[in-house]
Amino acid sequence: MPTLARALLVIDMQEGLFNGAFHGNPAPFDGQRVLANITGLIAKARQARAPVFAARHVGPPGSPIEPGSPLTQLLPALAIDADVDSVFDKRRPNCFTGTDLAQRLARANVGEIVIVGMKTEYCVDSTCRAAGDLGFKALLVEDAHTTMDTPVLSAASIIEHHNRTLSGPFVKLVRTADCSFEC
Template sequence: MSSSRIPRRGLLVIDMQHGLFNGAHRPYRADDVLANINALIDRAHAAGAPVFVARHVGPAGSPLASDSPLSQLLADLAIDPARDTVFEKTRPNCFFETGLAEGLAAGGIEELVIVGMKTDYCVDTTCRAARDLGISAVLVADAHTTTDSPVLAAKTIVEHHNATLRGTFVSLVASADCTFAAG
């Protein structure tokens, strides 16, 4: 008999930073994706689920240096710095030398909900790394985005990654259907 119990979930928001979101090329469905992410953050907060927020940073003096305006999180992102765990990463993999996996284990997180930017870089890499680490992951199909590449439109990139990652690496869910168990 299967249980309908929702696993204890945490939410991971990847690279929702000024320089990536408001750069020279606007991300695909940018406003909708931000609204969906904010709704998920609000839902996680209401349930007492932890929210982890990754910032991609580069070396000192680079456009994405830790203190650069481009590396700062979007002002419109609904995070609560006093409550949520904001961390820096230097690689596309949110687990690489960040302590994220250890934080999930310490918090009893059974499943990680993944949203953010960029679909074809940090979102993809983190979904695949979660699987390698034995971490159950959920990708929110309408809460990650990217920009057009020289060979593919961003819409195609998002659709391709939803199809490719689904099943083998993640469960795929729409933001409206993503829930968090009360903490």
């Protein structure tokens, strides 16, 4: 049986979330560093010829994040190419719910998913938790996901908590510098 591939999954790195335009969200914690880490991981994935998947969170027609709206556009710095990369819309926090992501990964012979993006406590968390249930090994890049401060917790605390909570039962933690796309 052939070795299963490792793919990169970029979650919700889109204009409306990252640049604070949706519901007046503040900018994400350490956003420029996280964006640089993600673009570096995209470059590593491309160099290794690993598949890149990019999720966009969308809402219903008429909402500020309706499909195709400016707020759902992926950040240009990512240089995601819809002709080469697998771009898909989702309506739920979990990237697998209501999408064909699992089928796309299976068609690409992917067994391991490197997860990055935002927001840590919503879409990153729920996708990490679901991946194993669907038969995928998940690697969470601990310095390549982010969120915003809340009235209860700082973004730094949310990220630290999720890295610790998810590590072991749901994901293997890796750092950007140590992440490769060789299985």
